[in-house]
Amino acid sequence: EAQVTQNPRYLITVTGKKLTVTCSQNMNHEYMSWYRQDPGLGLRQIYYSMNVEVTDKGDVPEGYKVSRKEKRNFPLILESPSPNQTSLYFCASQPILTIYNEQFFGPGTRLTVL
Amino acid sequence: GDSVTQMEGPVTLSEEAFLTINCTYTATGYPSLFWYVQYPGEGLQLLLKATKADDKGSNKGFEATYRKETTSFHLEKGSVQVSDSAVYFCALTMASGSRLTFGEGTQLTVNP
Numbered sequence: 001e002a003q004v005t006q007n008p009r010y011l012i013t014v015t016g017k018k019l020t021v022t023c024s025q026n027m028n029h030e031y032m033s034w035y036r037q038d039p040g041l042g043l044r045q046i047y048y049s050m051n052v053e054v055t056d057k058g059d060v061p062e063g064y065k066v067s068r069k070e071k072r073n074f075p076l077i078l079e080s081p082s083p084n085q086t087s088l089y090f091c092a093s094q095p096i097l098t099i100y101n102e103q104f105f106g107p108g109t110r111l112t113v114l
Numbered sequence: 115g116d117s118v119t120q121m122e123g124p125v126t127l128s129e130e131a132f133l134t135i136n137c138t139y140t141a142t143g144y145p146s147l148f149w150y151v152q153y154p155g156e157g158l159q160l161l162l163k164a165t166k167a168d169d170k171g172s173n174k175g176f177e178a179t180y181r182k183e184t185t186s187f188h189l190e191k192g193s194v195q196v197s198d199s200a201v202y203f204c205a206l207t208m209a210s211g212s213r214l215t216f217g218e219g220t221q222l223t224v225n226p
Contacts, residue, residue, distance in 0.1 A: 004157070033213075042118075042203060042216035043158075058213060090157055092214075100146060100165050103214060105157035 002027045004106035006091050012112045013081055021076045021109050023091030031094040032074040033058070033103065034066065036087040043090065049074055081113040116141045118204050120217035127194055127224050135189040135220045137178075137204035145206035147171075147180055147187040148214070152201040161189075161202070194224045 004025045013019055025032065033048040035058075045058030049068040063085055065077040074093075078085060088110050092103040121136040139145065146165045150158040162171030167182035176191045187204060204217040 035214075040218055042218045043214070044216075045213050048213065092158075102148070102160040102163065105150075105159065107155075107157045 002104070004091055004093055004104050006089075006106040006109050008109060009107065010110050012114065014114050015082055016080050019078050019081060019111075021078075021089060021091075021111070023074045023076065023106060024072050025074075025091075025093040025104070026072065027093060027095070027104065028071065029093035029095050029104075030071070031096075031103075032068065033092045033094075034064070034074070034076050035090045035092065036060065037090060037108075038087050046076070046089075081111075083113050085111065086113045087111060116145070116206060116208060116215045118206055118215055118217035120202075120204050120220050123219070124221035124223060127222070129196055129224055129226050130193045131224075133189070133191040133194045133198075133222070135202055135204075135222070137187045137189065137217060139185050139187065139204075139206050141185075141206060141208060143208055144182075145208050147178070148205045148207070149176070149178055149187070149189050150203045150205060150216075152203065152219070154200070158203065194222075196224045196226055198222060199224045 007022045030051045034046040035043040037043045044060045047066040049055045091106040094103045117140045148163045149161040151161045152158045162173040164171040164180035170179045178189045201219045203219045205214045
């Protein structure tokens with residue numbers, strides 16, 4: 001089944017404790033992206049990647065890191081999480097980047113930083 | 115910058131009622147427009163899309179028409195069902211396609 005998977009689905013942590021949220025897709029998509037969803041703000045892009053070893057900042061990159069060492073994986077790293085990073089996070093992927101293609105979303109990771 | 119504005123929610127309807135969720139956009143250029151739906155506990159999935167002016171996207175009884183003159187992409191359905199209860203997001207992407215710009219989302223609840 002074609003899908004985007006994320007782990008963990010739920011995570012409660014404390015301020016300053018490094019964490020990684022994994023994202024994997026099995027559709028051989030070149031493009032991958034991370035979004036955060038906050039009430040009243042919709043989804044905002046954090047980082048995106050056009051292909052292996054190619055990443056760039058989205059609208060809200062502060063406090064996050066990403067890497068793209070393999071085509072299928074695009075982990076999101078929070079080196080020192082803070083309470084304002086409490087949010088619902090979505091990973092998405094897309095085949096060759098054009099304005100006509102839809103993005104496929106993972107099920108989401110709900111993160112709480114205490 | 116580019117932006118999307120959706121009607122304020124939440125929206126509560128009775129089954130078989132007519133649905134309209136308004137969406138307007140601001141963009142420099144000619145975006146592609148999308149409606150995504152998020153069912154409880156799930157990720158977003160594409161509902162419909164339109165890539166140029168006057169295109170009509172349709173799926174599962176939902177429709178939206180790309181109106182360049184009013185910069186709008188309103189979502190409509192003639193008769194909603196309880197199973198349509200979800201959050202609906204209007205979104206656009208520009209020429210590079212690297213970013214979806216989302217509206218705030220509209221929570222729809224359909225009561226039997």
